[in-house]
Amino acid sequence: MEDYLREREKEMIELLEELVNIDSGSYVKKGVDQIAAILEGEFREAGFVSTIKKEKKTGNNLVLRHQDAKDPKIIIVAHMDTVFPEGTVEKRPFRIEGNRAYGPGVVDMKGSLVSVLYAIKALALVNASAIRNVEIVLNSDEEIGSSNSRKLIEHTARNKDYALIVEPGRKDGSIVSARKGGGRYTIKVKGTSAHAGVEHEKGRSAIEELAYKTIKLQKLTKYQDGITVNVGMIEGGTSINTVASSATAGVDVRLIKMDQAPIIDKQIREICAVSDVEGTEIEVKGSISRPPMEKNSQSIQLLKIIKEAGKELGIEVKDTFTGGGSDGAFTSSMGIPTIDGMGPVGGNAHSEEEYLELNTFVERTLLLATVLTKLTAKVKMTA
Incomplete structure (x- = not known):
């Protein structure tokens, strides 16, 4: 999987640029829907089918699962909207300076959207059972509280054993084990x-x-x-x-x-x-x-699996608490082991200096794919 992702790093960055250069603020419906259409097509090529949940004022929500999936036990949640108003891209489009990519929503969380897609593509080469064990929710209103998509996330999360939320990793690379x-x-x-x-x-x-x-x-x-x-x-x-x-x-x-x-x-x-x-x-x-995303015995066990995956890849995985909210609160409050911050590493989200560390792009995508493999094996062992 690592070789596959290294070979496609340039391709991943090109898709990131395409997504970042689309205004997709929470109320820019046409932009969010454009993001959804691009991703729907990309996932279709990987054998995924989509269910579109239409919205009038905000972008449509998208649920994706493999065409052969029967009862997937892992939910991945990512959002397509940003905090930036229409016209932001024209003022400061995607750019790369050194090892960092900049642009509206580059790390929160368009980098994560690309990461999830390529984790699935990498898994398709080596572990077909893992991609059949995942259901993905791409929602359109996280930045304004997920008022429209909360029920969809909770409905999709029913009977799931694990929830992975791909908000960006913290500046020091930490994933998020608890939120306010x-x-x-x-x-x-x-x-x-x-x-x-x-x-x-x-x-x-x-x-x-x-x-x-x-x-x-x-x-x-x-x-x-x-x-x-x-x-x-x-x-x-x-x-x-x-x-x-x-x-x-x-x-x-x-x-x-x-x-x-x-x-x-x-x-x-x-x-x-x-x-x-x-x-x-x-x-x-x-x-x-x-609700808060509380660190509990269940999430600690999930965290242990993620850290083991990181160790195998030579990545030291640290976890942290943050005051910001996310959709992880909804799955956590349902009693589903939940870990957040699984996306690429970056910082300064919601600002003009938002950035993504490009050297973490492949690394975090590989970590996500490896974690999905481990969780699928865990599900099989306990089934």
Whole structure:
């Protein structure tokens, strides 16, 4: 498999360039669908059949499995969308500088899409049973919370023994064994407008009320418990000389254990249940929508298998915890052993300096293929 992948490294980079040079932000439906069409064709050549789950506002979701697969026990999840708006590619298309490839979504996670494809192609040469043991979900809305694709991921994951999420490896090459969960809330305050100079006393400032709430919400952060509450966006008012009649805040919540969720939710709602500025009204919408991906005995066993595969290949596999969320939370919360960060290594995701370390492209693809071989053997042994 290594020889096969080394021989096709240039081909892999060319496909990466093609995918990166397509705008595929979460709301750029035509771009995401274009990515899906390219990958569907590539996987078809490897004997995979696809099921397209159509969406109206976001890109279509794609489920892939080998035409001879009967009851695959491994799910691979990867997303096709990026955080970048339409027009980004025109400003900064794919480029290579030294050992790094740059461009919108190059590592998060278009490199991983190529890696999964070529892991399958490599396996097709040596281990047909492994490619029949895999079901792949390519979703279109991970960067905006996977609200449309979550049910599809959970449905596909039923009765699976293992879940591999191919978000990029961390900068130091670590894979991800645990992630924070969390959710988002919108706080809307209604006040009473008044002229700031003529009759200020008649106004009830929604901005003032939201300022009180912001301070109280921020104080719910407890670093020692892995909980953060961040009021990340505020807007309100109509003019500088008018008491604001409305104001809105966007709140991000992160946590490390699911049993923290009802406590935080209750605290947020209690804070917003009582006005600090008399005469204002407060509305709260939102929830803890993404469970944490917790490191447990099952994922530790899966991690052991991945580390063994790495050792065979001369790769030291390290694991880490990260505060960012991913679709791994959904499979993990279903009790399926889940490991994330299986994609190529890179960094600065979501920024103009996002990069992929090209010397890890073949290495991580080979690791993924080797892990799939080992897991398939494990499934057979326990069947």
